[in-house]
Amino acid sequence: MIRKLLPLAHLGMGLMVMGFVSCTKSKNVNEKSLHITVQSRIKGMDPINTGDTYSSTEVARVYEGLLQYHYLKRPYELEPNLAESMPEVSDDGLTYTFKLKKGVMFHDNKCFEGGKGRELTAEDVVFSIMRLADPRNNAIGWWILDGKVVGLNEWRDEQKKLNKTNYSAKVEGLKAVDKYTVQFKLTEEFPQFLYALPMSYTMIVAKEAVDFYGEEFLNNPVGTGPFMTDTFTQSTKIVYKKNPKYRKEVYPSEGMPEDKEKGLLDDAGKTLPLAEKIVVHIQPESQPRWLAFEKGKTDFLTIPKDNFQSVVTPGKTITDAYAKKGIELQINPDLDVTYISFNHENELFKNNVKLKQAMSLAYNNVRANELFYNNRGILAQTPIPPGIQGYDKNYVNPYMAYDLEKAKKLLAEAGYPKGKGLPVITYDTASSTVQRQMGEYFKKQMAEIGINVDVVTNTWPQLTEKVHKRKTMTYGMAWLGDYPDAENFLQLLYGPNSSPGPNGSNFNDPGFNKLFKKATKMQPSPERAKLYMEMAQKYSEKVPWILGVHRTSFVVKHGWLKNYKFSTFNYGNSKYFDVDLEVKKKNIEKL
Amino acid sequence: MSATWSYILRRALYLIPVLLGVCFLIFVLFNVVAGDPAALLLGKHASASQIEEVREQLGLNQPLYMQYFDVVKSAFTFDFGRSWATKQQISSMIAQGAIPSLAVTLPGFFLATVVSILLSVVVAYYRGKGIDLFIRILTIGMMSISSLVYIMVFQWLFAFKLGLFEISGFEFGFPEVMPYISLPIIIWVVLSLGPDVRFYRTLILDEMYQDYVRTARAKGLSEKAILLKHVLRNAMIPILTYTVVQLPFLLLGSILLESFFSIPGLGNMVINALNSSDFPVLKAITVLSAVAYIVFTLVQDVLYTIVDPRVKLN
Numbered sequence: 001m002i003r004k005l006l007p008l009a010h011l012g013m014g015l016m017v018m019g020f021v022s023c024t025k026s027k028n029v030n031e032k033s034l035h036i037t038v039q040s041r042i043k044g045m046d047p048i049n050t051g052d053t054y055s056s057t058e059v060a061r062v063y064e065g066l067l068q069y070h071y072l073k074r075p076y077e078l079e080p081n082l083a084e085s086m087p088e089v090s091d092d093g094l095t096y097t098f099k100l101k102k103g104v105m106f107h108d109n110k111c112f113e114g115g116k117g118r119e120l121t122a123e124d125v126v127f128s129i130m131r132l133a134d135p136r137n138n139a140i141g142w143w144i145l146d147g148k149v150v151g152l153n154e155w156r157d158e159q160k161k162l163n164k165t166n167y168s169a170k171v172e173g174l175k176a177v178d179k180y181t182v183q184f185k186l187t188e189e190f191p192q193f194l195y196a197l198p199m200s201y202t203m204i205v206a207k208e209a210v211d212f213y214g215e216e217f218l219n220n221p222v223g224t225g226p227f228m229t230d231t232f233t234q235s236t237k238i239v240y241k242k243n244p245k246y247r248k249e250v251y252p253s254e255g256m257p258e259d260k261e262k263g264l265l266d267d268a269g270k271t272l273p274l275a276e277k278i279v280v281h282i283q284p285e286s287q288p289r290w291l292a293f294e295k296g297k298t299d300f301l302t303i304p305k306d307n308f309q310s311v312v313t314p315g316k317t318i319t320d321a322y323a324k325k326g327i328e329l330q331i332n333p334d335l336d337v338t339y340i341s342f343n344h345e346n347e348l349f350k351n352n353v354k355l356k357q358a359m360s361l362a363y364n365n366v367r368a369n370e371l372f373y374n375n376r377g378i379l380a381q382t383p384i385p386p387g388i389q390g391y392d393k394n395y396v397n398p399y400m401a402y403d404l405e406k407a408k409k410l411l412a413e414a415g416y417p418k419g420k421g422l423p424v425i426t427y428d429t430a431s432s433t434v435q436r437q438m439g440e441y442f443k444k445q446m447a448e449i450g451i452n453v454d455v456v457t458n459t460w461p462q463l464t465e466k467v468h469k470r471k472t473m474t475y476g477m478a479w480l481g482d483y484p485d486a487e488n489f490l491q492l493l494y495g496p497n498s499s500p501g502p503n504g505s506n507f508n509d510p511g512f513n514k515l516f517k518k519a520t521k522m523q524p525s526p527e528r529a530k531l532y533m534e535m536a537q538k539y540s541e542k543v544p545w546i547l548g549v550h551r552t553s554f555v556v557k558h559g560w561l562k563n564y565k566f567s568t569f570n571y572g573n574s575k576y577f578d579v580d581l582e583v584k585k586k587n588i589e590k591l
Numbered sequence: 592m593s594a595t596w597s598y599i600l601r602r603a604l605y606l607i608p609v610l611l612g613v614c615f616l617i618f619v620l621f622n623v624v625a626g627d628p629a630a631l632l633l634g635k636h637a638s639a640s641q642i643e644e645v646r647e648q649l650g651l652n653q654p655l656y657m658q659y660f661d662v663v664k665s666a667f668t669f670d671f672g673r674s675w676a677t678k679q680q681i682s683s684m685i686a687q688g689a690i691p692s693l694a695v696t697l698p699g700f701f702l703a704t705v706v707s708i709l710l711s712v713v714v715a716y717y718r719g720k721g722i723d724l725f726i727r728i729l730t731i732g733m734m735s736i737s738s739l740v741y742i743m744v745f746q747w748l749f750a751f752k753l754g755l756f757e758i759s760g761f762e763f764g765f766p767e768v769m770p771y772i773s774l775p776i777i778i779w780v781v782l783s784l785g786p787d788v789r790f791y792r793t794l795i796l797d798e799m800y801q802d803y804v805r806t807a808r809a810k811g812l813s814e815k816a817i818l819l820k821h822v823l824r825n826a827m828i829p830i831l832t833y834t835v836v837q838l839p840f841l842l843l844g845s846i847l848l849e850s851f852f853s854i855p856g857l858g859n860m861v862i863n864a865l866n867s868s869d870f871p872v873l874k875a876i877t878v879l880s881a882v883a884y885i886v887f888t889l890v891q892d893v894l895y896t897i898v899d900p901r902v903k904l905n
Contacts (some may be wrong), residue, residue: 041859043677051634138645143636160644218678233687234679236761236853281760284850284859287743288759291751295758461626461868468630468637479635500630500639 029588032579033277034561037289037298041282044218045232047203048132048139053480056200060571061240061278062107063203063223066098066125066182067194069569071576072255072264075387076484076569078194082120082204082224084180093189093523100125100180105245109222111212117245120204120224122176128204129174130167135160141201144482148193149173150185167207189521195483200571226273226575238280242273251563251576264565267578274563274578293556296591299579300557300564308374312554316376326559326587331552332566335481337383337489338548340427340442341505345470348423354414355422356543360399361407362449363442363546372438377549382536383479383489385550389524390486390532397540400547407449419450428466428475431457438476468500477504478548481568486532487520493544507544560584595896598904602889606882613881614662614874621870622655628675628868649675662874671875676867681875684860691761692844692856695772699779700841704834706780707787714788715795716818726788734785742851745778759853775848794829798822827898835891839883843876 040054047063050056068081080086082104087096106117129149132139133156147153150173159165173185186193196202209222219232226249227240253268267274281297283289286304293301303311311329313319318329340363342349342356349356369377381397384390408418416422425446429439439455446453453474458466466472481488491497494516495508515535522528540547557564562578629645630637646652650661665671671681714723750756756774798804799822807817844858857876864872895902 041863044679046678049678051632135644136648138632138641138648140632140634142641143633143638146638146641215673215678215680234677234684235687235855236759237855281853282855283759283853288746288851288853291747292758295751297758459626460866461628461631463626464631465626468627468642500637500642502635 029581029585031277032275032581033279034275034574034577034579035279035281035298036574037281037283037292037301039282039284039289041234041236041284042232042238043234045221046218047128047200047205048137048141049218050200051140057570058238058280059200059203059221060225061227061574062221062225062229063200063205064225064572065198065200065203066100067197068572069198069567071252071567071573072259072565074256075389076567078198081198081572082125087194093191093521094186096184096186096193097177098125098182098184100182101247102180104224104247106206106209106224107222107228107243108245109209109220111206111209111220111222117222118206118208120206121179122182124204124206125182126171126174126176127167127207129202130155130171131205131210132201134165136165139201141199144196144199144201148186148190148196150187191523192483192485192487192520195485198569198571199482225572227278236282238282240278240280242276246273249575259565264563267563267576273575275574278574293558294591296558296584296588299561299577300555303554303556305374308376308554311556312374318556322556325590326583327556328559330555330557330564330566332555333378333386334551334553335385335387335484335568336478336551337380337385338377338476338478338551339380339383339545340474340476340548341472341545342474342543343470343472343504343506344508344544345506346473348425348473352414353542354410355416356546357399358407358410358414358449359446359451360543360546361401361403361410362451363445364402365400365548366402368438368441369549371441372434373549373551376552376554378552380547380550382540383492383545383547384486384532384536385481385489388481388484388486389529390490390536392533392537395533395537397537397547399541399543404448411449411451416451419452422451424452424454426454426456426473428456428458428463428472430460430463430476435476442474442476467504470499470506472504475504478551484569486536487516490516490519490532490536493539505544509539509542512539558584559587595893595904599889599893602885602892606885609881609885610666610878611663613877614659614666617874617877618659618662621868621873625868625870628870631867632675665871665874666878669878671871671878674864674869674872676863676869676872681871684872685857685875685879688844688855688857688860689842690763691854692842692849692858694768695775695779695848695854695856696841696844698772699776699783700834700837702776703780703783703787707784708791708830710784710788711791711795712818712823714792715799715822716814718796718799727792730785730788733781734789738782738847741778741781742847745774745781746851749774749777759851761852761854771852772854775845775852775854778848779845790833791826791830794826795822798825801825824898828895831891831894831898835887835894836884839880839887842883843880 038054040052042055042058045059045062047059050059064082066081066083067078070077070079082101084099084101087098089096100120100122104120106112106120108115108117112118129145131137132141132145133152135156145152151171152173155169155171175183177183204224206222209220210217213220221229221232226243226246228243229238229240232238249272251267251270251272253265255265259265281292283292286306289301290304290307292298311319311322316331318327344350365379369375369379378386379400381395381400386393411417411419427439427442429435436457443453443455463475467475479489479492492503493505493507493512494503495513497503498506498508512535515531519528519531519535553566555566560580560583562580563576567573629642629649629651632645633641650658673679674681674684710726714726717723746758750758757770761771762768804817804822807821842857843861844856846858846862848854849856849858860872861876892904896904
């Protein structure tokens with residue numbers, strides 16, 4: 001028996017040796033290809049169902065929306081993409097009219113007659129938006145327009161009664177006025193509507209492709225974007241090539257004052273896209289992600305937590321060892337906030353502001369920032385993160401200080417001196433190691449003023465369900481902004497958005513609700529900024545949440561990657577990236 | 592022969608009650624433990640009305656017996672439909688993932704088995720001597736280290752520092768795939784050696800003290816001949832029992848190896864499905880594993896008759 005098996009064993013060993021022989025040095029130093037790493041498998045390439053940032057980023061390499069964010073300007077600013085110019089808005093703020101660029105072509109694909117992509121028209125915009133609203137698609141992105149466009153919800157309800165969706169029906173608020181003009185009519189004033197248009201959900205698809213590929217449309221992306229890919233498979237690598245027929249778009253010539261000196265304006269006026277190819281590597285674990293970057297196999301990377309100290313000095317610059325290899329560091333605030341939420345449906349927290357204030361005062365956020373974020377978070381004082389209107393860098397929330405004496409006093413005033421009479425408070429969290437550690441930390445902090453906390457770990461589905469069904473007492477959460485407007489953060493405390501809506505705290509304060517309603521109807525202005533600021537500060541002092549931090553992203557990139565600028569909304573940004581092959585050839589030797 | 596075939600047929604028919612039971616179990620578990628899939632699908636902006644619509648579309652508002660019937664139907668037709676979370680066709684998800692998973696687990700399993708059996712024959716031969724003690728201590732040592740440590744250290748040392756293999760990734764096609772899968776295969780073998788060698792050593796030593804071995808020795812056979820011709824042959828039955836039942840699970844891949852080496856296999860599929868309450872995928876994996884388990888135990892029975900002619904299937 002053994003003798004019979006031996007030749008096979010030899011074969012097996014032989015195959016392995018072949019593995020050794022192959023050279024693993026990066027081979028593609030003669031091709032302008034970008035190597036990008038992604039942490040999670042991509043579900044599919046249908047714009048309306050890109051519920052996570054990873055899929056949105058991939059979809060946006062192939063598809064485009066009417067608008068996009070200016071690549072270099074901060075704070076984030078909208079600019080036209082498929083639209084020729086910013087829309088004309090009627091005086092009542094309800095009607096938005098867009099002129100489309102002429103000569104925008106869909107990718108060549110067999111779904112079109114003769115395999116040649118045709119020109120994009122206003123009808124495509126109407127179709128794509130109706131597709132987002134189609135009840136049969138149950139699109140993840142429907143919330144962005146739910147109740148916002150005149151007649152669209154009615155059309156949606158109508159379709160539920162039919163056997164097949166009727167796309168030829170007219171929707172009053174969504175009109176192709178002529179071949180290149182499309183008009184939206186809103187149900188009420190909502191300036192944030194424009195932020196829906198660079199999002200992947202509203203990117204423009206071709207009806208021919210949707211009909212031709214049917215249920216397999218999600219694996220056959222046909223857009224107008226700068227890059228294209230053949231059939232998509234849920235593998236660990238996605239390869240895009242440049243769209244040879246991409247319309248004439250050029251690299252921006254304006255940016256922030258520091259952009260010029262960083263070389264981010266060197267390519268101003270050059271035709272996009274600058275790279276020939278994109279290879280996306282899906283690497284769920286942080287070690288291989290880091291090692292692959294260090295070897296030069298990927299171009300840039302958010303520094304994994306465990307590598308932080310070897311790469312970044314206490315002064316927040318890059319360490320010499322990495323600087324010598326031609327690696328550069330970029331530090332940017334992310335548009336988000338972390339928090340511990342109270343459930344205001346729970347009798348304990350419903351009307352007891354002092355109890356919540358006491359708990360907030362007993363929570364040492366400075367230490368939490370050191371423990372869990374390498375001290376790189378910005379301590380949150382209100383839900384609004386820096387970089388958008390409504391953030392006030394001078395404001396200090398009196399209940400975000402760490403003050404045990406004051407906490408004990410407030411706890412007594414709340415009716416629970418030294419925690420007496422207070423039931424055990426549960427803290428629900430997801431089950432990852434760091435999240436459990438955060439729970440233990442919260443428990444320890446509350447114990448200092450005599451409050452007993454029981455940490456309950458959940459799978460993500462269990463946690464979501466508990467929050468939706470209002471079954472938690474407190475729970476840990478983070479919110480990443482969908483668009484750069486304080487409305488997207490303040491809506492987390494708006495009463496009508498209570499669970500299962502995004503307001504999982506079920507905070508419902510008539511005063512706040514009234515101000516929120518008023519603010520959302522205001523056009524961007526200094527008055528609106530002031531109102532955002534005031535409501536954020538006033539109601540944060542009622543402690544609907546124990547605030548955490550606004551996280552900061554630390555990105556390292558190789559010197560050969562040109563024009564990289566971090567953005568929270570990075571949809572479509574790969575068209576601006578370039579590879580300096582001379583630098584790459586030189587630097588890769590040092591790695 | 593006809594007795595054999597009727598045995599195989601009878602065993603195949605067992606599939607029916609087993610599948611019904613598996614369907615029942617997974618259905619009950621899913622309804623008791625899992626979170627609401629509709630809410631998870633819609634993410635952070637889910638509204639009550641849209642959640643209700645999705646529940647309706649997924650068939651979650653149907654009476655429970657109807658839902659159970661659907662589960663049974665897909666188990667017997669093998670038509671699992673589309674994943675709730677990714678909307679991908681489940682049959683193609685499995686087909687695309689099975690090859691990369693097997694590319695690592697099959698050679699890994701095969702090599703690990705061959706090497707462990709060889710090693711255990713050696714230690715059985717030298718039982719009680721220095722080499723036996725050394726290998727026993729070594730295997731215990733190897734088993735006490737977490738698999739994560741092997742993966743991280745080997746990846747860092749052999750792929751990153753020494754550059755012998757690719758750090759992570761996968762290519763379809765041979766030999767392009769070799770630099771990507773060699774290291775995971777080696778790690779698989781290393782991880783299996785500890786428990787396997789110890790197990791096979793015990794099996795072989797058990798045989799060494801049987802009467803027939805003493806008879807063989809009395810007849811003057813060499814120790815080598817006894818070990819290779821008689822003992823190993825007799826140890827084959829428990830070895831087969833141990834190895835064949837592991838085969839169906841090779842299909843599911845290794846979750847850790849796949850995520851560290853970016854191998855697009857099935858390992859992560861189960862985890863992702865659990866994390867998104869993706870019932871159709873969980874159902875497909877459970878049903879397929881159950882079927883594979885039954886099929887492989889049948890194969891095992893047939894193999895018994897080959898290694899031991901005294902065993903008859905009837």
